[in-house]
Amino acid sequence: MSNTFVLVLVVITALGFDFTNGFHDTGNAMATSIATKALSPRVAVGVSGILNLVGAFLSLAVAATIASGLVDTKLVTLTVVAAGLAGGITWNLVTWLFGIPSSSSHALIGGVIGATLAAAGGHAVKWHGLVSKVVLPAVLSPVIAALVAATGTWLLYRISRSLTEAARGHGFRIGQIGSACMVSLAHGTNDAQKTMGVITLALIANKTVAAGSNAPFWVILSCALAISIGTYLGGWRVIRTLGKGLVEIEAPQGMAAESASAAVILLSSSFGYSLSTTHVATGSIIGTGLGKRGAEVRWNVAGRMATAWVFTLPSAALVGAGAYGLADVIGGTLGVVIDLIILLAVAAFIYWRSRGSKVDPNNVNDEWTGSVAPAEPQPAAA
Amino acid sequence: MSWINLSALWKIVVFGLLAGAGLPAIFAMGLYSLSRGPRVQTAGGSDSDGLVGGSVVGMAVSALCFLVVLAAIGWGIYEVYKIGHPAPAK
Numbered sequence: 001m002s003n004t005f006v007l008v009l010v011v012i013t014a015l016g017f018d019f020t021n022g023f024h025d026t027g028n029a030m031a032t033s034i035a036t037k038a039l040s041p042r043v044a045v046g047v048s049g050i051l052n053l054v055g056a057f058l059s060l061a062v063a064a065t066i067a068s069g070l071v072d073t074k075l076v077t078l079t080v081v082a083a084g085l086a087g088g089i090t091w092n093l094v095t096w097l098f099g100i101p102s103s104s105s106h107a108l109i110g111g112v113i114g115a116t117l118a119a120a121g122g123h124a125v126k127w128h129g130l131v132s133k134v135v136l137p138a139v140l141s142p143v144i145a146a147l148v149a150a151t152g153t154w155l156l157y158r159i160s161r162s163l164t165e166a167a168r169g170h171g172f173r174i175g176q177i178g179s180a181c182m183v184s185l186a187h188g189t190n191d192a193q194k195t196m197g198v199i200t201l202a203l204i205a206n207k208t209v210a211a212g213s214n215a216p217f218w219v220i221l222s223c224a225l226a227i228s229i230g231t232y233l234g235g236w237r238v239i240r241t242l243g244k245g246l247v248e249i250e251a252p253q254g255m256a257a258e259s260a261s262a263a264v265i266l267l268s269s270s271f272g273y274s275l276s277t278t279h280v281a282t283g284s285i286i287g288t289g290l291g292k293r294g295a296e297v298r299w300n301v302a303g304r305m306a307t308a309w310v311f312t313l314p315s316a317a318l319v320g321a322g323a324y325g326l327a328d329v330i331g332g333t334l335g336v337v338i339d340l341i342i343l344l345a346v347a348a349f350i351y352w353r354s355r356g357s358k359v360d361p362n363n364v365n366d367e368w369t370g371s372v373a374p375a376e377p378q379p380a381a382a
Numbered sequence: 383m384s385w386i387n388l389s390a391l392w393k394i395v396v397f398g399l400l401a402g403a404g405l406p407a408i409f410a411m412g413l414y415s416l417s418r419g420p421r422v423q424t425a426g427g428s429d430s431d432g433l434v435g436g437s438v439v440g441m442a443v444s445a446l447c448f449l450v451v452l453a454a455i456g457w458g459i460y461e462v463y464k465i466g467h468p469a470p471a472k
Binding site (some may be wrong): 001060144152161179261271 | 386391401403459472
């Protein structure tokens with residue numbers, strides 16, 4: 001009985017994570033289209049939400065990696081999964097507050113691994129799976145994406161150089177819409193899968209389904225819905241950093257960046273690599289800055305992001321481990337409930353802080369002045 | 383137990399370049415062909431940005447380019463779907 005109660009709590013928390021994943025990552029697909037005004041902000045997030053929903057059904061390879069490739073499912077309990085999710089959500093919300101496009105995937109994986117370490121020790125983590133399917137792809141994927149995007153950018157400008165400025169802008173904005181749609185689809189195939197994997201992990205831990213099972217249909221559907229609603233609400237802060245902060249983007253660059261992201265993410269999804277769509281999108285945007293002569297990449301913004309990336313796994317792991325420790329000390333169902341109440345309090349606090357420097361569809365494209373929230377002088381938000 | 387799956391890596395790089403840079407390049411060729419023709423660089427009117435040049439051959443070539451891009455995307459999505467739904471492991 002109490003097990004079912006905890007399971008329900010865990011599933012709700014996981015869907016909550018999926019939701020934050022959606023709005024944290026809207027920018028990966030749509031930031032450049034919004035920045036070049038190929039799509040209006042509202043339309044962009046709507047289209048992206050729908051395609052995430054479709055993408056979530058397209059491939060299930062990554063869900064399998066998360067569910068059985070990273071930790072020993074025999075040693076995972078529901079408390080571990082709940083604590084891991086708490087770690088993932090906390091990190092997602094903190095980075096969103098600062099407008100840093102960090103990896104939701106790493107936040108989730110970090111949280112789950114931290115909680116597993118605290119609960120069962122190092123032998124419960126499949127280190128080989130972690131390094132070969134998460135850490136190495138994390139390092140390589142932005143580089144590959146940047147290479148592809150730089151090549152694409154160079155080709156696009158070369159082929160279209162005889163076109164008038166206006167014709168080029170018009171034509172590539174159309175292409176950009178198509179490529180942005182592909183990124184949203186790809187995002188569904190990779191990111192929606194992660195929550196499916198985690199819920200499946202919880203179901204395995206609770207013996208509801210056998211180890212090695214695929215995600216049940218209701219899991220796929222609810223995850224697909226959660227991520228698409230999150231996407232629709234739009235993480236305007238991150239969209240702004242990606243679209244305006246890194247590189248000033250023109251339509252051909254936007255198309256090159258998005259095509260590169262979509263191709264790399266879809267290919268990796270097929271191999272079951274749970275790479276970070278965020279890292280790929282950022283790599284592509286930097287690549288498109290490198291591929292066009294005279295374009296300027298704001299390396300200080302890129303550096304700030306990279307720092308956040310390095311800290312994502314360990315930070316989320318620490319929160320996950322802490323949450324597990326707390327739940328373990330209190331014990332049983334109450335421990336999990338208290339964890340989740342604290343998580344809600346943290347989320348409410350961060351939401352309240354974000355109101356102070358609002359970024360929304362109306363000011364998302366304002367001139368980049370070095371900070372996430374445009375215009376009004378804001379108190380030193382460290 | 384290799385740490386890095388080289389065969390997957392080179393596939394991601396090569397197919398990534400083909401799909402991620404090659405397809406947009408074909409799209410760009412389509413735009414280029416579309417802009418050829420007598421109406422090049424005329425000013426005024428509602429379609430004044432010179433995107434459609436008006437040459438029949440140009441338009442046919444551009445249509446072919448756009449079709450190739452669409453077909454490649456469709457095929458790619460189908461492949462991803464096929465790979466992503468293996469029979470449940472037993």
